Every structure is written in structure tokens, then in C-alpha cells.
Amino acid sequence: MPRLPHLAGIAVTAVALGVLASAPASGDEPIVSHPRVVAHFDFTAGQTPENIALEPDGSADLTFAFARQVANVTRHGDIRRRVTLPAVAHPNTPLVHNAVVLGIARAHDGTLYVNYATGTSKTGIWRIAPHGGRPRQIVKLPPNGLPNGLALDEHRGVLYAADSVLGVVWRAPVTGGRRTAWATGTALDPVPSGTGFGANGIKVHDGAVWVSNTDRGTLLRIPVRRHGSAGRIQVRAADLDGIDDFAFTSRHGDTVLAAVDSTNEVAVVRPDGTHSVVLTQQDGLTNPTSVAVSDRTVYVPSASYFATEPDPNLLLARLNRG
Structure with missing residues (x-):
């Protein structure tokens, strides 16, 4: 979620790896431990990591929002640029005013999908083939929105x-084509007097679509009905001001690790809605934007949007229990 970064050379008005699995943890151990930063990125080049998808080898595919890039970062911190989204003349993205690459998802065959927000007809979901090549827009989304x-x-x-701007969860086939407004409502909207960022992070988990709302500080669950339509929006956690994207600690449990970018924290959100901080700025976080979990490894990209001395980076830690 890019918000108010001061990128050198970029005019922006935005409101924004290899820890091995350990033996079973005791009840006295923290849920997350042994944090370390494995890669640092170039803030002045727009390498602000916004979202993350994991590869089978444990490397991370990151979207660099203001560089319009997708990069791969190994568990040892080696960085390889995968693709750059095409430049857009006169971008007019709401809140951000620049063309930015945001969310990313990976299919089992290695295909990557990314959200590209431009304020033009190029706004939408783009596909990147497993072995690279030119990215292709497969779904058009409203240019006055911020996917x-x-x-x-x-x-x-x-x-x-x-x-985030229109307060909509869009749904579209992976083959591309027509989008539909799958879920709408006040729970997904930004607060009128807030940052302008409503629905933000999103995950499919155990028969439902889960969404964070940054302005409202909520984590939402939307059941997927039998025929694919959206059920009633449920608030599963509140008082998470500044929540960005998030990840579940296991496939079937409802425990979440959430990036809280405004306070440089990662919080664990329990199934009953209670939450507590598990990683902080002292661990190396600087405006974390998303979280990924694989086995017993936690990945946290930080975009460093608000920092006096920016240090965008990728941190990993050990997950002791879910």
C-alpha cells in the first residue's frame, strides 16, 4: 500500500530468506523469532517492495511499486529483475499519481499475476508467463480505482x-476477460476523512475471501457461496489501524500475521480477533507492506515509505507455532 513516499526523482503524492524449519516449538516460545534482514533495496530507484509471492525454492517474487517491476529475491538475498511493466504516458492513479505495480499472485505452473494501477486504460490485472517474456494485460479495471x-x-x-479507492473486490477469470464487482459495501470502503485506502490486502483461505481495510483497521472474511457469489461480510478483527496485507500461518487455521505499515510492526491476529505485536522496527521493519509464510519461514517486505533514512528491505523470521 504505497502512502506518502518521498522518492528522489519520482513525483509522488501517495498515502501509502532461508530460515529452516525447526523442531516443534514449546508453548513458551514466541510465535515468531530469529528475524533477520536478508536483502536491501534501492529506494531512489523506486524499489519499494509492495507485495510478495513465493516460489517453490523458497525465493520471493516482489513487486517494486514505483519501479514498475517484479523482482525475484533468493533466500540468500540475491536480487534478479524479472520484468518491468510498460511505462504509461501521463499516469493519473488516484492518491498515488504514478503508475505502480501492487498485488501479486502465483499459480502452480509459475504464472504470475499482478495489479497495475495507472489511472489509464492500462489499469488492471496483468499476466507474466512462467519463463518471463512481455507482460500482458488480461483484465481491465476502472482507471479511477486503485487495485x-x-x-x-x-x-x-x-x-x-x-x-482500495472504490471499496470493491473485483473478480475475474484467470483466462482474462470481463470483471465483476464480486463484493461491495461500507466495510470495504475507505473512511471519508481517512487516508483514502479502504480494502487493501486480500487472501483466499478455507472457503472464503479475506480482506483487510486500512482506514477502518479491520480484517474481514467474506464466505464464498456454493455457486461462487459473495456471502455476508464478517468483521473478524478490529483496531488494526494501518493494516496492510497479511498471511495465514497455516492452511486451515485462522491465525494471521498482518503487516501494519504505519507503526513498523507485524501483528499476530488470533481466530478470536485478539492481536499482539510480534515484530517491530527494532527487528528491521520499516513500513512493512505484506507477509508470506512457507512452512516455518515468515517473509516480510518493507517499503520504507515514511522513513527519514529509507531502507526498503526483505526480512525473514522463523515461525515457531501457528
């Missing part, structure tokens, strides 16, 4: 995009 988080449901063959 932020992106989630893939391969079982149903659909993509979900959370629009």
Missing part, C-alpha cells in the same frame, strides 16, 4: 483484486 491486493483461487479459476 491493490491480489489473490488467486486456482480451484475456481478466478482472481480477486481489492480496490
Whole structure:
């Protein structure tokens, strides 16, 4: 979620790896431990990591929002640029005013899908083939919106995009084509007097689509009905002011690790809605934007949007229990 970064050389008015699995943890151990930063990025070049998808080898595919790039970062911190989204003449993205690459999702065959927000007809979901090549727009989304988080449901063959400005969860087939407004409502909207960022992070999990709302500080669950329509929006956690994207600690449990970018924290959100901080600025976080979990490894990209001395980076830690 890009917000108010001061990128050298970029005019922006935005409101924004290899820890091995350990033996079973005791009840006295923290849920997350052993944090370390494995890669640092170039803030002045727009390498502000916004979202993350994991590869089978444990490397991370990151969207660099203001560089319009997708990069791959190994568990040892080696960085390789995968693709750059095409430049757009006179971008007019709401809140951000620049062309930015935001959410990312990965299919099992290695295909990547990303949200590209430009304020033009190029706004939408773009596909990147498993072995690279030129990215291709497969879904058009409203240019007056800000498609932020992106989630893939391969079982149903659909993509979900959370629009932070319009307060909509868009749904579209993975093959591309027509989008539909799958879920709408006040719970997804930004607060009128807030930052302008409503629905932000999004995940498909255990028969539902989960969405964070940055302005409202909420984590929402939207059941997917039998025929694919959206059920009633449920508030599963509140008082998470500044929440960005998030990840579940296991496939079937409802425990979440959420990036809280405004306070440089990652919080654990329990199934009963209670939450507590597990990682902080002292661990290396600087405006974290998203979280990914694989086995016992936690990945946290930080975009460093607000920092006096910016240090965009990728941190990893060990997940001791879920």
C-alpha cells in the first residue's frame, strides 16, 4: 500500500530468506523469532517492495511499486529483475499519481499475476508467463480505482483484486476477460476523512475471501457461496489501524500475521480477533507492506515509505507455532 513516499526523482503524492524449519516449538516460545534482514533495496530507484509471492525454492517474487517491476529475491538475498511493466504516458492513479505495480499472485505452473494501477486504460490485472517474456494485460479495471491486493483461487479459476479507492473486490477469470464487482459495501470502503485506502490486502483461505481495510483497521472474511457469489461480510478483527496485507500461518487455521505499515510492526491476529505485536522496527521493519509464510519461514517486505533514512528491505523470521 504505497502512502506518502518521498522518492528522489519520482513525483509522488501517495498515502501509502532461508530460515529452516525447526523442531516443534514449546508453548513458551514466541510465535515468531530469529528475524533477520536478508536483502536491501534501492529506494531512489523506486524499489519499494509492495507485495510478495513465493516460489517453490523458497525465493520471493516482489513487486517494486514505483519501479514498475517484479523482482525475484533468493533466500540468500540475491536480487534478479524479472520484468518491468510498460511505462504509461501521463499516469493519473488516484492518491498515488504514478503508475505502480501492487498485488501479486502465483499459480502452480509459475504464472504470475499482478495489479497495475495507472489511472489509464492500462489499469488492471496483468499476466507474466512462467519463463518471463512481455507482460500482458488480461483484465481491465476502472482507471479511477486503485487495485491493490491480489489473490488467486486456482480451484475456481478466478482472481480477486481489492480496490482500495472504490471499496470493491473485483473478480475475474484467470483466462482474462470481463470483471465483476464480486463484493461491495461500507466495510470495504475507505473512511471519508481517512487516508483514502479502504480494502487493501486480500487472501483466499478455507472457503472464503479475506480482506483487510486500512482506514477502518479491520480484517474481514467474506464466505464464498456454493455457486461462487459473495456471502455476508464478517468483521473478524478490529483496531488494526494501518493494516496492510497479511498471511495465514497455516492452511486451515485462522491465525494471521498482518503487516501494519504505519507503526513498523507485524501483528499476530488470533481466530478470536485478539492481536499482539510480534515484530517491530527494532527487528528491521520499516513500513512493512505484506507477509508470506512457507512452512516455518515468515517473509516480510518493507517499503520504507515514511522513513527519514529509507531502507526498503526483505526480512525473514522463523515461525515457531501457528
